Amino acid sequence: MSASIFDHDHHFPGVELPSDIPAELLRKTPLNLPNPAELEVLRHYTRLSQQNFSIDTQFYPLGSCTMKYNPRIAHTMASLPGFARLHPDTPAPAMQGLLQVLWELQEWLAAATGMAAVSLTPAAGAQGELAGVAMIRAYHAARGDHGRRKMLIPTAAHGTNPASAQMAGFAVVEIPNLADGDLDMAFLDQHLGPDVAGIMLTNPSTLGVFERRIADIAARVHGAGGLLYYDGANLNAILGRVQPGQMGFDVMHLNLHKTFATPHGGGGPGAGAVAVQERLRPFLPLPTVGREGGGALRWVTEQELPRSIGRFSAHGGNIGVLLRAHAYLRRLGRVGVSRVSAYAALNANYLLKELQRVGYQAAFPERRASHEFILSVSDLQKATGIRALDVAKRLLDFGIHAPTIYFPQLVPECLLIEPTETESKATLDRFVAVMAQIRQEALEQPELLREAPHHLPVGRLDEALAARRLDVAAAQ
Amino acid sequence: MPYIPHDGLETAAMLAAVGVERLDQLFDEIPPTLLVHDMVLPEGLSEMALHRELEGRAMSNAPLRCFAGGGAYAHHIPAIVWEIAGRGEFYSAYTPYQPEASQGTLQVVYEYQSFITRLTGLEVSNASLYDGASGLAEACLMALRIQGGDKSILVPENLLPGWRRVLDSVLGLQNIRLVSVPYDRATGTLILPAEAGDAAALIIPQSSALGLLEPVDALTDWAHGHDLLAIAVVNPLALALLKAPGDWGTQGADIAVGEGQPLGIPLTGGGPYFGFLACRKAHVRQLPGRLVAKTVDGQGREGFCLTLQAREQHIRRGKATSNICTNQGLMVTAATIHMATLGGRGLQQTAVLCHERAALLRELLTAVPGVSLPYGGPFFHEFVLRLPQAAVAVRDALLGHGLLAGLPLADWGMGEAGDLLVCTTELLEEADLLAYRDALTSVLETL
Structure with missing residues (x-):
């Protein structure tokens, strides 16, 4: 652990508080925040940064998170003073440059997804999901179809899907997947009916394979009066190749911090733009950007879109993230966009084949990998007691971030691996060599894995103690 | 090819290893009827051309x-704030699910939580929410869970209207009624409500949409006198000067929430900012979002990890305290550095x-x-x-x-x-x- 910022306190006398504010409204207790010198601050946080793995310093094949390179030019563009110092309540005529960027991004995302209209406002994927299912609810309500209270969601879906459906007032019904990874159609048929509002899917699914019968699923759900929600978490797999709109989806969100290369920032900010088919346009969350006949751009408000599901943040959403996504898309252009999924798939399929070659077992060996794939180390567990967690922790010792583990939960001892298109063959080959070595170690010196990581600032942390002691703020 | 490093030879070798001849064949499980034929996107730009185009757009926003x-x-944001927050190790890291490889982010969040508890005078702060307005919606849902059985929230008429709209959108989905508390048209400040009805909580802005300081002690005591929770809405910078929510009235507010933007976050037309939320330790299990705790490893070395994850969607799914996953991590990093620098x-x-x-x-x-x-x-x-x-x-x-x-x-x-x-x-x-x-x-x- 690095030194605490609280070690750098310099004691200054308190600041005199204004006399024209009544004393009972002023601070009663002194503000006990540290007063370090600027150089101490700089060193402290620079050192802390060095205790992080990141895309900029390590290979980061974290499945379902799309840890691709975040181009620096996007950061530079979003930081331009003309954008950075713009107050959200600046009248539209004085912020045409920003509105132009946002309007273009709306158009481009609609084109890339095959949808009719886009709202950029949701702050992250989960907020996009909430907005999306709220639109499904509003759509049925507007038709006087009030009995549709159920949302169908695959058991293997991201946890945000059922949580968002719940927040929008739906009852969640989980649908299992078959052994080949596709959805259980018999189960689906059994549960479709006049009480179903819709289904939330991602395609390729969280199992790392393409849902082959998607057109059939769409026909059945639509036939039963439901709508299809597309969770855009896995859009990188099909970008420029298959459009959710064409697959039959009615509404979706995009994780701009995955597919469109905006940074994850140690846990955000993201952006979860939503895209819809024409019949859901009246319900889009606000604000969106509209264009007048003469070309002038402005925020669209409730007056124009009275049936909107409303607003989910105080202003226009995570605009700085949208600026970065716009810069990325503009840099790639039409041709660059269509290369994304091709090379994401190439890297994933290559890595899968190579890892199988060195002895690892694929969860779906008969299937083509999408942009990611699942390995199961159940065989190692049976032979040596080594678990997916141990493999993950040992990878850290080699300066490689661990893949996602134990998700999706239905594959035992799984590793979900997503290399992304921005990694070179050399990096992938090194990963394969390290994984081969770890497999060897598991068989010959399993304690090396069980006690990993060995070379990081801390070893495995006592999470039970953390929850029991609940030390969540420094003592004063 | 922007950001794709493969050359022709590498691509060919990799395709051969996979056992296909062309990139298209990697998609052979996708029904051909679903493949895109046309996509109306602009041509790509070089970095230089992109820079020129966007600089033009930025400059066409009037400097005011x-x-x-x-x-x-x-x-003002000190230069070191984004100099450090923009470091790749913070900028391009994921949520700290592998704590051994994320001690930097985790310790920053722990320090952030500490700073927020000291500003608000409450015991626990989460690791951030999207913004102040959505944070307030989460605070209301949290209050409803704590109180159990209640159906409404008392909302001041002089709350920022943009925040009120977010409450309408989010709480409306769960059929929670928002009951307006009027303000005195002569003084601009809130009138104590006549009754509490079936409300779980009263929202108390320290500084209202009219810029006026509210009588927070009286409002907090009124809420507690009617068995409601008091939700404080505060500007974190103002808290350097004004009474901390933990000191409001005789018992202190129960939850404090606010917009973190004044702590080192550029305006950028409305976001990304971050919402902060602090509460009493007694309510920590109803807290939405991530929380970082200090602990030790097998050798007794101190370190940090996410805690009480059973509240969250990736574990509890449909029964989580919130659907939030990605929050505003980088903004919190900047705010922490900002607070430490000042x-x-x-x-x-x-x-x-x-x-x-x-x-x-x-x-x-x-x-x-x-x-x-x-x-x-x-x-x-x-x-x-x-x-x-x-x-x-x-x-x-x-x-x-x-x-x-x-x-x-x-x-x-x-x-x-x-x-x-x-x-x-x-x-x-x-x-x-x-x-x-x-x-x-x-x-x-x-x-």
Whole structure:
């Protein structure tokens, strides 16, 4: 652990508080925040940064998170003073440059997804999901179809899907997947009916394979009066190749911090733009950007879109993230966009084949990998007691971030691996060599894995103690 | 190929290893009818051309001296804040699910949580929510879970309208009623509600949409006297000066929530900002979002990890306290560095400066003929000015003088047509205040 910022306190006398504010409204207790010198601050946080793995310093094949390179030019563009110092309540005529960027991004995302209209406002994927299912609810309500209270969601879906459906007032019904990874159609048929509002899917699914019968699923759900929600978490797999709109989806969100290369920032900010088919346009969350006949751009408000599901943040959403996504898309252009999924798939399929070659077992060996794939180390567990967690922790010792583990939960001892298109063959080959070595170690010196990581600032942390002691703020 | 490193030979070798000849064959499980034929996207640009294009867009946004607030504030951000927050190790890391490889982010969040608890006087802070408004919606849902069985929330009419709309959208989905608490049209501050009804909580803004400081002690005590929770809505910078929610009334507020943007986050047209949420330790299991705790490893070395994850969607799925996953991590990193750089003393000095400049501007502007103050109560750094002409027209005319003069309350459906909400921060020096006075004088003469 690095030194605490609280070690750098310099004691200054308190600041005199204004006399024209009544004393009972002023601070009663002194503000006990540290007063370090600027150089101490700089060193402290620079050192802390060095205790992080990141895309900029390590290979980061974290499945379902799309840890691709975040181009620096996007950061530079979003930081331009003309954008950075713009107050959200600046009248539209004085912020045409920003509105132009946002309007273009709306158009481009609609084109890339095959949808009719886009709202950029949701702050992250989960907020996009909430907005999306709220639109499904509003759509049925507007038709006087009030009995549709159920949302169908695959058991293997991201946890945000059922949580968002719940927040929008739906009852969640989980649908299992078959052994080949596709959805259980018999189960689906059994549960479709006049009480179903819709289904939330991602395609390729969280199992790392393409849902082959998607057109059939769409026909059945639509036939039963439901709508299809597309969770855009896995859009990188099909970008420029298959459009959710064409697959039959009615509404979706995009994780701009995955597919469109905006940074994850140690846990955000993201952006979860939503895209819809024409019949859901009246319900889009606000604000969106509209264009007048003469070309002038402005925020669209409730007056124009009275049936909107409303607003989910105080202003226009995570605009700085949208600026970065716009810069990325503009840099790639039409041709660059269509290369994304091709090379994401190439890297994933290559890595899968190579890892199988060195002895690892694929969860779906008969299937083509999408942009990611699942390995199961159940065989190692049976032979040596080594678990997916141990493999993950040992990878850290080699300066490689661990893949996602134990998700999706239905594959035992799984590793979900997503290399992304921005990694070179050399990096992938090194990963394969390290994984081969770890497999060897598991068989010959399993304690090396069980006690990993060995070379990081801390070893495995006592999470039970953390929850029991609940030390969540420094003592004063 | 932008950001794709493969050359032709590598691609061929990799395809061969997979056992296919062309990239297209990697998609052979996808029914051909689903493949895209046409996609209307622009041609790609070189980095140089992209830079030129976006710089043009940025420069076409008018550079204005900012006297607008209303939940987003123009403050000075020390150079080191984004210099460090922009480091790749923070910028391009994921959520710290592998704690051994994420001690940097985790310790930053622990420090952030510590700073927020000290500012608010409460015991626990989460690792952030999307923004202040969505944070308030989460605070309301949290209060409803704690209270159990209640069906409504008491919402002041002088809460920022943008925040009220978010409450309408989010709480409306769960059929929770929002009951308005009116404010006194003469003083601008809240009137104690007549009854609590089936409410779980009362929302108490420390500084209202009119910029006025509310009698937080009386409101908190009223809430507790009626078995409601008190949800404090606070500006974190103002807390360097004003009473901490933990000290409100006889027992203190139960939950404090606010917009973190004043702590080192650029305005950027409305986001990304971050919402902070703090509460009593007794309520920690109902807290939405991530939480970091200090612990030890097998050798007794101190370290940090995420804790109480069973509250969260990736474990509890449909029964989680919230659907939030990605939050505003990088903004929290910047805010933490910002708070450490200013220190407790710097934050207090900044807050005092904001207040003094606002008091001076208020004095200068009310001396302009025809301009008056509808409300006389104490304020932090925002106040309402009543102009003799429509505030929208005056605001638009002042754009021509290089000023964003404030927010017309008419845009919010509040107050009178001449009411303009004006904000002053430490960025505006005396010369700027005088320039505002002169410009306003001249605009009022000519409009």
